Amino acid sequence: MTEIITANRPDAEADPPPIRLIATLALAGLISGVAIVGIFEATFETIAVNKARELRAAVFKVLPGVSQMQELTYADEQLVPVTEGMSSENSIYAGYDKELNFVGYAIPGEGPGFQDTIKLLYGYIPADRKVMGMEVLESRETPGLGDKIYKDDVFVGSFRDLPIDPIIEVVKKGRGGKDNQVDAITGATISSRAVVRIINENNAKWLDNLPSPGSEPGLRVETNEVVHD
Amino acid sequence: MIESENQDYNELIKGIWRDNPVFVQVLGMCPMLAVTNSAINAIAMGMATLFVLVGSSFLVATFKKWIPKQIRISCFIIIIATFVTVADYTLLALIPTVHKELGAFIPLIVANCMILGRQEAFASKNTVRLAVMDALGMSAGFVFALFTLGAVREILGSGSLFGVDLFGGAFEPWIIMILPPGGFLTLGLILFFFNWVTHRREIFLERVAEAERSGS
Numbered sequence: 001m002t003e004i005i006t007a008n009r010p011d012a013e014a015d016p017p018p019i020r021l022i023a024t025l026a027l028a029g030l031i032s033g034v035a036i037v038g039i040f041e042a043t044f045e046t047i048a049v050n051k052a053r054e055l056r057a058a059v060f061k062v063l064p065g066v067s068q069m070q071e072l073t074y075a076d077e078q079l080v081p082v083t084e085g086m087s088s089e090n091s092i093y094a095g096y097d098k099e100l101n102f103v104g105y106a107i108p109g110e111g112p113g114f115q116d117t118i119k120l121l122y123g124y125i126p127a128d129r130k131v132m133g134m135e136v137l138e139s140r141e142t143p144g145l146g147d148k149i150y151k152d153d154v155f156v157g158s159f160r161d162l163p164i165d166p167i168i169e170v171v172k173k174g175r176g177g178k179d180n181q182v183d184a185i186t187g188a189t190i191s192s193r194a195v196v197r198i199i200n201e202n203n204a205k206w207l208d209n210l211p212s213p214g215s216e217p218g219l220r221v222e223t224n225e226v227v228h229d
Numbered sequence: 230m231i232e233s234e235n236q237d238y239n240e241l242i243k244g245i246w247r248d249n250p251v252f253v254q255v256l257g258m259c260p261m262l263a264v265t266n267s268a269i270n271a272i273a274m275g276m277a278t279l280f281v282l283v284g285s286s287f288l289v290a291t292f293k294k295w296i297p298k299q300i301r302i303s304c305f306i307i308i309i310a311t312f313v314t315v316a317d318y319t320l321l322a323l324i325p326t327v328h329k330e331l332g333a334f335i336p337l338i339v340a341n342c343m344i345l346g347r348q349e350a351f352a353s354k355n356t357v358r359l360a361v362m363d364a365l366g367m368s369a370g371f372v373f374a375l376f377t378l379g380a381v382r383e384i385l386g387s388g389s390l391f392g393v394d395l396f397g398g399a400f401e402p403w404i405i406m407i408l409p410p411g412g413f414l415t416l417g418l419i420l421f422f423f424n425w426v427t428h429r430r431e432i433f434l435e436r437v438a439e440a441e442r443s444g445s
Contacts (some may be wrong), residue, residue, distance in 0.1 A: 016297045028304050032311040039315045043322035050325050144404040
């Protein structure tokens, strides 16, 4: 490769004092830091809005017929709406229809997949004890194989109207037939099992503690107005 | 004036074919192989790299007199890392779906040796104008290479291009093409083709020169 050198850079230059090297690097670091904080501040709001919108879209997808939602968490052994200042870890979402009647819960869950953690959200209707939909939020499964857990309509569709009792099972394609069984994706058995395991684990964690059907917390009016698409 | 325009043009054009960063210099292989399983990912990665390379080359060429040579590499890396962070957050805010697909590979642009290589080999020794020309040319060559690989792999591996189905179900996709081995296979074949073309061209030029000599 031939490079054209137009600037003069005499190599015989004496070494600059160390303080100058330190000062240059410190200055570079300072400018860089300011630039990074600047871009973080500038994009922070958009990113937060994007994330909230994504979550909202996912909740509406896994709970058909829902038009309002609110975040719920446990405080003093009771399921209460998350208000500002409360930690939003370990929370679930409640979905309500147009007349503000409770429809079901959207429960987030995560667990190890084939390559990395799979994060998903699934809708659960306590009155029917059925899973109503599943949406993968984050995953790095193998493209073409493992990523069918969210690209394969048949697999995703098998989580619609899926009874959870006694437990959801994964079976090889065509071997099942019972209502609580899900066909594994050919070539992606580990990813398929991971999805079902995450749902079963979260069912075990949440279902016994949920209020009995009919006594779910109602929609708080304030949260009603937070986001309107 | 004409001289300098010619030089601008040369610096711009050399990265696309003659000194193509991927096919000739074989640099930046990590992002090259990792994200080229679809054409759109390849283009997004190429654009992010273009932004980082042009920005870094501009700054390095501007500040080259104030950067002592003992710490030049650290300074280059600080500049590159800052641009990468800016690109990362901008993508996350503006096109979150693409950011989701590229995932960990955006921060890894810092480690793309093509970018550091251009700072050390070119931007730190040339005028701002030439450095930007060089960066644009090299990035264009990188985008071209990524797109070629991404398009081939997506067509063969998913039967589609830019997500549009090409064969209407009449084609069984070769899943291996969108997995890592497919990247190596495609890259190997393209490198082979590139070298073959260059070789044929040399032979052709030699023959022309010979014919001219015997003719005169």
